[in-house]
Amino acid sequence: MTVVFALLFYAASIVFVAGLGYRIYRFAKAPAPLKIPTTPAPVTEAGVVLRLFREVVFFESLFKATKWTWIFSWAFHMGLFLVLARHLRYFTDPVWTPVELIQFIGKYASIAMVVGLAGLWGRRFLVDRVRYISAPSDHLMLILLLLIGLSGMTMTFVAHTDIVLVKAFFRGLMTFHLNPLPADPFLIIHLLLVAILMIVFPFSKLLHAPGIFFSPTRNQVDNPREKRHVAAWARKLEET
Amino acid sequence: MAKADFKVPELQEFIEVPLLEEGTMAHSHPFHSKPDFQEPLGYPGELVENWEEKAIEKMGDLLGKYRSFQVFLDSCVKCGACTDKCHYYLSTKDPKNMPVGRQDLLRKVYRRYFTLPGKYFPKLVGAVDLTKDVLDDWYSYFHQCSQCRRCSVFCPYGIDTAEISMAAREIMDSIGVGQKYCNEIIAKVYKIGNNLGLPGPALADTLEGLEEDVYDETGVEVKYPLDQKGADILVVTPSADFFAEPHVDGLIGYGKVFHEAGVSWTLSSKASEAANFGMFIGSYENMRRISLRIREAALELGVKRIVMGECGHAWRVAYSFLNTLAGPFDFLDPNYPVPQHILEFTYNEIQKGTLKLDKSANDDKVLTFHDSCNVARASRMGPKPGGQFEIPRAVIKAVCNNFVDMDADTIQEKSFCCGGGGGLLTDDLMELRVKGAQPRVTALKNAMDDSGVTHMAAVCAICKSQFTKVLPYYGLDMDQIVSVHQLVSEAIILTGQKSDEDEDGEDED
Numbered sequence: 054m055t056v057v058f059a060l061l062f063y064a065a066s067i068v069f070v071a072g073l074g075y076r077i078y079r080f081a082k083a084p085a086p087l088k089i090p091t092t093p094a095p096v097t098e099a100g101v102v103l104r105l106f107r108e109v110v111f112f113e114s115l116f117k118a119t120k121w122t123w124i125f126s127w128a129f130h131m132g133l134f135l136v137l138a139r140h141l142r143y144f145t146d147p148v149w150t151p152v153e154l155i156q157f158i159g160k161y162a163s164i165a166m167v168v169g170l171a172g173l174w175g176r177r178f179l180v181d182r183v184r185y186i187s188a189p190s191d192h193l194m195l196i197l198l199l200l201i202g203l204s205g206m207t208m209t210f211v212a213h214t215d216i217v218l219v220k221a222f223f224r225g226l227m228t229f230h231l232n233p234l235p236a237d238p239f240l241i242i243h244l245l246l247v248a249i250l251m252i253v254f255p256f257s258k259l260l261h262a263p264g265i266f267f268s269p270t271r272n273q274v275d276n277p278r279e280k281r282h283v284a285a286w287a288r289k290l291e292e293t
Numbered sequence: 294m295a296k297a298d299f300k301v302p303e304l305q306e307f308i309e310v311p312l313l314e315e316g317t318m319a320h321s322h323p324f325h326s327k328p329d330f331q332e333p334l335g336y337p338g339e340l341v342e343n344w345e346e347k348a349i350e351k352m353g354d355l356l357g358k359y360r361s362f363q364v365f366l367d368s369c370v371k372c373g374a375c376t377d378k379c380h381y382y383l384s385t386k387d388p389k390n391m392p393v394g395r396q397d398l399l400r401k402v403y404r405r406y407f408t409l410p411g412k413y414f415p416k417l418v419g420a421v422d423l424t425k426d427v428l429d430d431w432y433s434y435f436h437q438c439s440q441c442r443r444c445s446v447f448c449p450y451g452i453d454t455a456e457i458s459m460a461a462r463e464i465m466d467s468i469g470v471g472q473k474y475c476n477e478i479i480a481k482v483y484k485i486g487n488n489l490g491l492p493g494p495a496l497a498d499t500l501e502g503l504e505e506d507v508y509d510e511t512g513v514e515v516k517y518p519l520d521q522k523g524a525d526i527l528v529v530t531p532s533a534d535f536f537a538e539p540h541v542d543g544l545i546g547y548g549k550v551f552h553e554a555g556v557s558w559t560l561s562s563k564a565s566e567a568a569n570f571g572m573f574i575g576s577y578e579n580m581r582r583i584s585l586r587i588r589e590a591a592l593e594l595g596v597k598r599i600v601m602g603e604c605g606h607a608w609r610v611a612y613s614f615l616n617t618l619a620g621p622f623d624f625l626d627p628n629y630p631v632p633q634h635i636l637e638f639t640y641n642e643i644q645k646g647t648l649k650l651d652k653s654a655n656d657d658k659v660l661t662f663h664d665s666c667n668v669a670r671a672s673r674m675g676p677k678p679g680g681q682f683e684i685p686r687a688v689i690k691a692v693c694n695n696f697v698d699m700d701a702d703t704i705q706e707k708s709f710c711c712g713g714g715g716g717l718l719t720d721d722l723m724e725l726r727v728k729g730a731q732p733r734v735t736a737l738k739n740a741m742d743d744s745g746v747t748h749m750a751a752v753c754a755i756c757k758s759q760f761t762k763v764l765p766y767y768g769l770d771m772d773q774i775v776s777v778h779q780l781v782s783e784a785i786i787l788t789g790q791k792s793d794e795d796e797d798g799e800d801e802d
């Protein structure tokens with residue numbers, strides 16, 4: 054079991070890092086030949102940073118669009134963020150102070166995360182428009198995250214696992230040492246699903262996470278009259 | 294009320310989100326372009342033989358050239374936030390008119406040919422092959438998007454369906470499937486210089502006629518110059534301003550403002566058209582070629598500034614793209630932005646106090662203002678974000694006593710499209726245009742009923758033409774649409790103007 058999971062996590066990490074790296078490279082490499090910010094847009098770089106901050110932290114546009122989706126989505130993402138931050142304790146030694154401090158909230162954040170996910174999934178059945186646009190993969194992604202959340206919560210609140218050993222296993226992987234992994238069923242399920250999540254991440258709509266930073270309608274400064282903006286391929290047209 | 298061979302939607306009390314009904318607009322598509330209109334634009338005359346292959350190749354090309362296209366196709370999480378934001382969905386109930394539904398027509402093909410899951414598990418991620426049916430769907434539904442960007446305001450990643458529609462049209466053009474309306478017009482611009490195919494001499498006649506009209510009415514010699522070398526300002530305006538109502542009243546207004554401001558200006562027969570339909574078909578090359586006429590005209594005439602007339606998409610191309618496409622404009626006066634909007638100019642003159650205005654001239658109206666999509670969500674006026682909302686309203690309020698805004702959810706960045714933008718202003722799409730106007734007309738009707746609004750001002754040639762045509766279908770009057778500079782024109786008192794006795798006679802007819 055230990056060896057299988059060690060290999061699985063190495064493979065998943067490689068796919069995740071290389072895949073995501075490649076997709077981000079594709080986003081970065083394609084130029085934005087025209088100024089297309091959705092206006093009113095900030096007229097300074099600092100303004101753009103603030104706009105992206107509001108989008109990433111508060112989901113500003115989604116808030117304008119639909120309150121129900123926003124509530125569930127925000128609960129899910131903030132829950133996810135805290136849960137992941139709490140998880141850092143398995144990978145760092147000594148555990149960073151901020152991570153230490155959120156251990157308590159992090160535990161309950163998992164509830165927000167799972168409730169949010171359930172609400173989002175419910176929309177896919179209850180709202181006819183959202184039902185129409187949902188492909189099987191959209192359902193599966195939510196199921197995957199729900200199962201990860203529920204298996205994790207089972208360990209936290211019901212059937213504890215030996216997290217000292219879990220930490221030793223992952224710390225070991227980071228330095229290429231094999232330490233035994235506890236064979237608790239919920240841990241096995243949890244980790245298996247996490248590995249799947251890491252593998253599908255670069256090939257799925259989870260690209261929205263890097264995508265938002267590259268979205269020209271959100272990340273461009275509104276200054277086309279003041280500053281000439283020309284892409285490399287467009288400059289070639291000028292030479293002929 | 295105008296007659297229609299389709300069901301005109303009834304105006305509801307509110308703008309309601311309907312339950313979806315598949316295929317209600319599957320029959321809607323514009324006339325196909327002909328080889329004569331395709332070739333001048335650099336496209337094949339008819340559907341090429343290996344079109345599937347060519348289309349996918351073109352898609353790959355665009356993915357590498359446009360970050361927006363790549364990021365938008367990958368990032369959508371199907372959250373549904375945009376689904377009830379499109380005026381075409383709200384009025385037709387067709388799920389392929391939901392912004393994400395429209396994107397998905399193309400995204401499904403993208404996934405099939407450009408992503409691993411789409412290649413190996415197409416069913417799982419909803420990927421499909423590019424077939425003739427899919428192409429027909431593209432042609433139909435990418436010509437049911439007015440590229441108004443309302444969806445991009447609400448999408449958490451700013452996914453702009455307009456960008457996808459433009460790319461889709463560019464792909465279709467590249468395999469010989471063009472839309473007649475847009476491509477015929479672009480071909481006309483290349484051949485004659487403007488959308489209407491109005492040659493130089495005809496233009497000169499028209500402008501002379503305007504000078505006479507204004508003289509008869511006011512006793513003041515206001516000039517409407519054409520191709521005048523050495524003028525300070527080159528004015529580029531949509532060709533509808535030269536004769537169509539209510540556009541031409543706006544042009545008369547520009548002339549009066551320039552006259553009072555004491556600046557010299559000129560129109561150009563070379564750049565006798567502000568419209569740039571290259572944007573609608575998503576073609577950088579054509580958009581650039583059309584834009585370059587403005588640069589050439591400015592150089593030939595030796596002007597110092599460029600000012601654009603009232604037009605929505607033209608202002609987007611001018612404000613957001615002109616510097617990119619036809620710049621740098623270092624030969625113009627650096628003290629002024631290039632280009633400027635006529636409203637920026639008029640607003641500044643009002644601030645300076647150069648215009649003598651009699652607001653009571655517009656007392657027969659209660660005004661509201663329609664924020665045109667491309668002005669509201671794709672450009673700006675003045676130095677501050679949101680100036681595109683404030684400046685037109687400030688100008689209207691400076692020349693009218695009665696102004697009321699429509700429902701807050703239907704104006705400014707949330708403005709509802711007129712239903713005729715994005716290259717859809719053609720009679721072969723009348724059903725779509727009438728239906729697409731429904732949310733905007735609903736808001737207008739409510740403002741009429743609740744606040745006694747009588748007229749709606751607009752700053753876009755397409756909006757003006759569209760409303761004049763579709764309002765009668767809803768039992769409203771076509772004259773209710775006015776140009777902002779028409780209001781300015783009514784209120785302005787020219788220096789030396791004869792005090793007018795028959796003023797009442799010359800209002801709208």
Ligand code: HEM
Pocket residue numbers: 133136139140143159160163166198201202203204205206207208209210213214216219223240243244247250
């Ligand atoms: C290699 C990566 C991961 C490891 C080793 C891991 C391990 C664990 C362990 C041992 C627990 C139980 C904690 C306890 O008993 O107190 C747990 C809980 C949990 N895990 Fe993970 N997990 C990983 C990744 C993830 C990911 C990616 C997610 C979310 C997508 C996730 C979501 C949760 C949740 C919601 C809980 C319950 C709440 C909590 O204790 O924080 N885990 N995880």
Ligand code: HEM
Pocket residue numbers: 108109110112115122125126127130173174191194195198259261262263265370371372449
């Ligand atoms: C920069 C970080 C991120 C931002 C700003 C962000 C933002 C959003 C927003 C605004 C939505 C749309 C609303 C919704 O349907 O929930 C969304 C959806 C979603 N996000 Fe994220 N997200 C981020 C990172 C992540 C990560 C790391 C994951 C997963 C591990 C994730 C998983 C999801 C999923 C599965 C959905 C779709 C929910 C549904 O099916 O309705 N997100 N995200």
Ligand code: SF4
Pocket residue numbers: 378379380381390391392395437438439440441442443444445453454455710
């Ligand atoms: S750009 Fe406008 S017309 Fe096109 S899908 Fe979005 S909301 Fe609809």
Ligand code: SF4
Pocket residue numbers: 368369370371372373374375376392393447448449450451452
């Ligand atoms: S709002 Fe954006 S992410 Fe959500 S479904 Fe529409 S296009 Fe996709």
